[in-house]
Amino acid sequence: MPRRPYQESPSQTAGPYVHIGCMPNLCGIGGIYPHDLGHRMCGPKARGTPITVTGRVIDGSGALLHDALVEAWQADAAGRYPGNPGSDPDVTGFGRAAADDDSGDWRFETIKPGAVPCGDGQVMAPHLTLWIVARGINLGLHTRMYFPEDTGFHAADPWLTRIEPHDRVSTLIAERTGDGVYQFDIHLQGALETVFFDV
Amino acid sequence: MNDGPFLPRDRSRHPPALAPAYKTSVARSPQRALLSMPQTPSELTGPVFGHGMLGAQDDDLIHNFAAPDQAALGPRIIVQGRVLDEAGRGVPGALIEVWQANAGGRYRHKKDGYLAPLDPNFGGCGRTISGADGAYRFLSIQPGPYPWPNGPNSWRPAHIHFSVFGHAFAQRLITQMYFEGDPLIPLCPIVNAVPTPQGIAALTARLDMGKTVPMDACAWRFDIVLRGRRSTPFENRPEGN
Numbered sequence: 259m260p261r262r263p264y265q266e267s268p269s270q271t272a273g274p275y276v277h278i279g280c281m282p283n284l285c286g287i288g289g290i291y292p293h294d295l296g297h298r299m300c301g302p303k304a305r306g307t308p309i310t311v312t313g314r315v316i317d318g319s320g321a322l323l324h325d326a327l328v329e330a331w332q333a334d335a336a337g338r339y340p341g342n343p344g345s346d347p348d349v350t351g352f353g354r355a356a357a358d359d360d361s362g363d364w365r366f367e368t369i370k371p372g373a374v375p376c377g378d379g380q381v382m383a384p385h386l387t388l389w390i391v392a393r394g395i396n397l398g399l400h401t402r403m404y405f406p407e408d409t410g411f412h413a414a415d416p417w418l419t420r421i422e423p424h425d426r427v428s429t430l431i432a433e434r435t436g437d438g439v440y441q442f443d444i445h446l447q448g449a450l451e452t453v454f455f456d457v
Numbered sequence: 458m459n460d461g462p463f464l465p466r467d468r469s470r471h472p473p474a475l476a477p478a479y480k481t482s483v484a485r486s487p488q489r490a491l492l493s494m495p496q497t498p499s500e501l502t503g504p505v506f507g508h509g510m511l512g513a514q515d516d517d518l519i520h521n522f523a524a525p526d527q528a529a530l531g532p533r534i535i536v537q538g539r540v541l542d543e544a545g546r547g548v549p550g551a552l553i554e555v556w557q558a559n560a561g562g563r564y565r566h567k568k569d570g571y572l573a574p575l576d577p578n579f580g581g582c583g584r585t586i587s588g589a590d591g592a593y594r595f596l597s598i599q600p601g602p603y604p605w606p607n608g609p610n611s612w613r614p615a616h617i618h619f620s621v622f623g624h625a626f627a628q629r630l631i632t633q634m635y636f637e638g639d640p641l642i643p644l645c646p647i648v649n650a651v652p653t654p655q656g657i658a659a660l661t662a663r664l665d666m667g668k669t670v671p672m673d674a675c676a677w678r679f680d681i682v683l684r685g686r687r688s689t690p691f692e693n694r695p696e697g698n
Contacts, residue, residue, distance in 0.1 A: 279556025352504035394481030396472035
């Protein structure tokens, strides 16, 4: 283990009022920031296929979380992350969404990311990187959402192919519910518990 | 450049997902082992936020929601410190978002029904970006402690929530800052989910009389440490990163 003179600050739960800090306009605190951070993942000139991703976060009793905050990070349609040379200037790649008070749904409007090269000739299937915080979650949860139509990419994806037991891969594949519309439920516990990663 | 992979996260430093005394964690804690994966560009990159996004009062919670010529009620405080990595190097350009209750312990949120009144001049959120040496600073009022429905008589110590973006999604962190000397700190199950006294100390801001402004505001020092990268480039560094 390399020398580590400082240690990472311990995490604490985001609590029930995370939206005050992260999406104040959404919870009625207007006039401080012009927009909530991550309100827009891409602009109108973004290259690629527009998509909508919705989902819910579900606890071990089957109850929907209404206080969850989900962050998304993704590559552009060519598989380049924002900030890298040649990346699409109209793609921010970063989104923040809150679970709805009533339905529990969170939602991202974006473009479908491309496959991402990750060294050694390997290519990652198109995916969204997701991070989930809420009251009761002591350390933010990292997971990924993949697209159901990319089965060829999935078979060679360096993460999906390492997941054991392999049937848990299904927890990372969204359901296509319409033209360009995907549903991705995140289960915190139980038989359908989503695969979370230690990255 | 320190752009190699991140050191593995030392999870013994963090609260476990399941901390039964913090009751909400019981049904919200994953029960299967987290899967360890090699870091890829998806974790080694992250959104970049420039100083240009900041409004003039984003780092002043005393005034950023207040009516003209008015101010939030409560003891005026300066919170300042540095964002560091695990090697002790300052992290420049880190976005820090904060939120907190008002001086009476009440949040401006429709689900908070505590008896303490709202302060019409206090919104409760602010943000700033660390400078070249990782230093940051914001102004606020001292938040009040408040009750919460965990046990029959549970009170949160006064605290400020922090959300921090470093340079990569793998560094993403949300935590809370407490105030040195608060007698509610050792009674709080959320605090006590942190497994070590050193970890709790790291979340406890210290009164800093050197930075305190006479007749104006007490200063509190709170350093934040994010995950660090290996200091030498790794030969298998992913491409396109």
